[in-house]
Amino acid sequence: MVQQLEVTSPTTHSAEWDPFSVAGRNALVTGAAKGIGHGIAIRLARAGANVLIADIDEAEARRASEALTEASGRPVATRLDVSDTASCQAAVQCCVDEFGSLDLLVNDAGIFPTSPVLEMSPEFFDRVLSVNLKGLFYMSKAAGLQMVKQGRGGKIVNIASIDSVHPSMQGLAAYDSSKGGVLSFTKNFALEMAPHNVNVNAIAPGGITTEGASQPLVGMSAEETTAMMAAFTQRIPLKRMGVPDDIAKVALFLASPAADYMTGALIVVDGGMLLS
Numbered sequence: 001m002v003q004q005l006e007v008t009s010p011t012t013h014s015a016e017w018d019p020f021s022v023a024g025r026n027a028l029v030t031g032a033a034k035g036i037g038h039g040i041a042i043r044l045a046r047a048g049a050n051v052l053i054a055d056i057d058e059a060e061a062r063r064a065s066e067a068l069t070e071a072s073g074r075p076v077a078t079r080l081d082v083s084d085t086a087s088c089q090a091a092v093q094c095c096v097d098e099f100g101s102l103d104l105l106v107n108d109a110g111i112f113p114t115s116p117v118l119e120m121s122p123e124f125f126d127r128v129l130s131v132n133l134k135g136l137f138y139m140s141k142a143a144g145l146q147m148v149k150q151g152r153g154g155k156i157v158n159i160a161s162i163d164s165v166h167p168s169m170q171g172l173a174a175y176d177s178s179k180g181g182v183l184s185f186t187k188n189f190a191l192e193m194a195p196h197n198v199n200v201n202a203i204a205p206g207g208i209t210t211e212g213a214s215q216p217l218v219g220m221s222a223e224e225t226t227a228m229m230a231a232f233t234q235r236i237p238l239k240r241m242g243v244p245d246d247i248a249k250v251a252l253f254l255a256s257p258a259a260d261y262m263t264g265a266l267i268v269v270d271g272g273m274l275l276s
């Protein structure tokens with residue numbers, strides 16, 4: 001007897017079902033005052049989520065949340081330093097207090113200072129790892145415990161980098177170490193959270209035009225940085241830098257029911273940069 005294959009999940013039968021809707025879901029986005037994180041917060045809010053904008057820059061976080069008023073949902077801001085484990089626990093609690101639960105976590109907060117290894121201080125290396133990797137661990141643990149307690153699954157989206165798999169330029173050894181760690185952490189945490197129906201995935205952005213990425217690089221003038229960025233853009237097969245919404249659309253996908261069968265994956269969003 002031929003077994004009937006199940007090609008759709010039961011929820012996909014309805015014509016009104018929107019696989020990219022996160023309506024009614026409660027989200028926390030770190031580093032959401034600016035750049036990619038802010039773009040993700042806007043996308044999630046437009047798709048129906050309540051969004052907590054959490055950032056070390058509290059004033060900017062409040063401004064960013066006000067800019068979300070046109071979107072659906074109820075944006076709220078809080079100060080968060082991801083390198084401080086107590087601050088991460090407080091941010092998760094803030095989301096629960098404001099919205100009633102935490103269903104989606106986006107780990108976006110990150111820093112990308114440059115230094116050659118031969119001139120790098122231990123403090124410099126520690127700082128980059130503290131924010132980009134330990135901070136992601138602190139947030140993931142605090143949010144994971146909350147999701148397990150709630151008992152109805154969840155989604156965690158980590159912002160890694162193309163540097164997780166291939167160096168994009170000299171001077172980023174500390175950053176690349178942290179982002180390689182983000183990729184490994186994502187895969188192992190995905191295994192651990194699978195029994196709890198919490199999907200853990202990562203995005204590897206290429207060159208994205210943001211406030212942070214537009215700062216002059218250490219040891220370079222503004223003009224030299226601009227020339228370096230122009231040369232970088234020339235190497236991108238799609239011949240343009242990305243914008244935050246290029247990443248935000250993919251983050252929404254990973255946060256939505258459309259990605260229910262994905263966990264431990266890395267989605268590269270780089271205009272083809274890794275191919276060049």
Ligand SMILES: NC(=O)c1ccc[n+]([C@@H]2O[C@H](COP(=O)([O-])OP(=O)(O)OC[C@H]3O[C@@H](n4cnc5c(N)ncnc54)[C@H](O)[C@@H]3O)[C@@H](O)[C@H]2O)c1
Pocket residue numbers: 030031032033034035036037054055056057080081082083108109110111112131135159160161162204205206207208209210211212213
């Ligand atoms: N822009 C790019 O080209 C690019 C490429 C690959 C990966 N990324 C990654 O995307 C993420 C966002 O980058 P971006 O370009 O939007 O940067 P950005 O500097 O424009 O924004 C980063 C945000 O994180 C916040 N932040 C910094 N330290 C924090 C901390 N300790 N606690 C909480 N918030 C903190 C900042 O205040 C800021 O609002 C980072 O993880 C970065 O590594 C960026």
